[in-house]
Amino acid sequence: MPDASAIVAPPAGGLAARAQRLASRLLGATVWLSAGLFGLYILTFYALAIAQGELARWNSLLPELYTPDQPGATAGIGLHFLMGGVILVLGSVQLLQGVRDRAPRVHRWIGRVYVAACALTAAGGLAFIALQGTIGGWVMDLGFGLYGVLMGICAVETFRHARARRLERHRAWALRLYALAIGSWLYRMDYGFWVLLTDAWGHGEGFSGPFDKLMAFAFYLPNLAVVELVLRMEGRRVSAGPRWAAAGAFLLATGFVALGTYFFTTRYWGPAILSLGRAPLG
Numbered sequence: 001m002p003d004a005s006a007i008v009a010p011p012a013g014g015l016a017a018r019a020q021r022l023a024s025r026l027l028g029a030t031v032w033l034s035a036g037l038f039g040l041y042i043l044t045f046y047a048l049a050i051a052q053g054e055l056a057r058w059n060s061l062l063p064e065l066y067t068p069d070q071p072g073a074t075a076g077i078g079l080h081f082l083m084g085g086v087i088l089v090l091g092s093v094q095l096l097q098g099v100r101d102r103a104p105r106v107h108r109w110i111g112r113v114y115v116a117a118c119a120l121t122a123a124g125g126l127a128f129i130a131l132q133g134t135i136g137g138w139v140m141d142l143g144f145g146l147y148g149v150l151m152g153i154c155a156v157e158t159f160r161h162a163r164a165r166r167l168e169r170h171r172a173w174a175l176r177l178y179a180l181a182i183g184s185w186l187y188r189m190d191y192g193f194w195v196l197l198t199d200a201w202g203h204g205e206g207f208s209g210p211f212d213k214l215m216a217f218a219f220y221l222p223n224l225a226v227v228e229l230v231l232r233m234e235g236r237r238v239s240a241g242p243r244w245a246a247a248g249a250f251l252l253a254t255g256f257v258a259l260g261t262y263f264f265t266t267r268y269w270g271p272a273i274l275s276l277g278r279a280p281l282g
Contacts, residue, residue: 016243023250030254032092034261035185039088041269042184046081063206064135076127083121087181090114094174108162111174115159118177122152136207136216143216150220151180172231179223187219189260196263 049057055074058065058081065077093099093110100107126148134140154177161170194211195203202211 014240014243016240016247019247020243020250023247023254027250027254027257028092028095030257030261031182034189034257035088035092035182037261037265037269037273038185038188039085041085041272042081042088043085044273046078046085050078064132067132070132073128073132076124076131079124080121080128081124083117083124084184086117087114087121088185090117091178091181095178111162112159115155115177118151118155118181122148122155126152134207136212139213140207140216143213146217147180147183147220150224151177154180175227175231176224179227180220183220183223186223187215188264189257190215190219192260192264193256 046058049055055066055078058077066074090110091114094107094114099110126145128134129141129145129148134144154173157173158170158177161167161173191203194200202209202214204210204212
């Protein structure tokens with residue numbers, strides 16, 4: 001089971017530490033399940049649309065993803081989504097301590113595939129932005145473009161430090177890469193809850209509303225900020241109070257993810273997978 005506490009040193013004994021560890025493992029397992037389902041959904045939908053010659057179905061996610069007169073942009077966004085599905089399925093496997101300790105060769109080979117898929121995801125998305133641009137205009141272009149650049153940098157650094165056996169640096173960059181890799185999943189989850197709770201306030205036509213502009217950056221920058229904070233806390237003594245607060249935050253996040261996963265799986269992801277990609281995209 002993936003463990004969110006894998007990004008921090010294992011907490012020492014004590015009830016608060018055990019509660020934090022248990023809550024973090026529960027969150028990690030829930031994120032892995034949810035992101036993996038979304039990854040399968042993406043692979044099913046986009047890969048089958050290609051195989052069936054029905055690329056226009058892509059536009060049910062976002063208008064203008066597929067335009068017949070832009071083959072370069074189509075290839076770029078297709079690569080972006082297909083490799084994005086791969087990284088969502090594989091990403092959490094790399095956090096498993098048991099795999100790293102008991103099967104290091106498996107960890108290394110999955111890591112190579114994962115890092116390559118991340119780099120290709122970034123390259124495909126950046127190619128699409130350069131050739132066609134996003135539906136949300138320059139704000140979305142900037143936000144998504146920065147996302148692609150950061151993912152590319154993190155993929156290169158993760159691989160570079162692994163090859164050089166600088167394992168602590170490799171681990172830090174791998175965590176940053178994972179925080180970015182789950183961005184597309186979080187983007188969908190955030191939009192789903194926002195629409196449910198606010199009736200889509202701030203979401204404009206062509207993704208031009210204030211919420212849309214915020215989300216062009218908010219689906220990945222907070223993730224990186226959390227990872228940086230945790231990395232800087234490693235090795236420091238933490239009292240019971242912050243550990244209880246962390247456990248509560250993990251449980252709250254677990255509930256959020258579990259509820260969103262149930263909603264999306266029953267309404268969109270599950271039907272799309274079971275019907276081989278023909279269900280409407282949500």
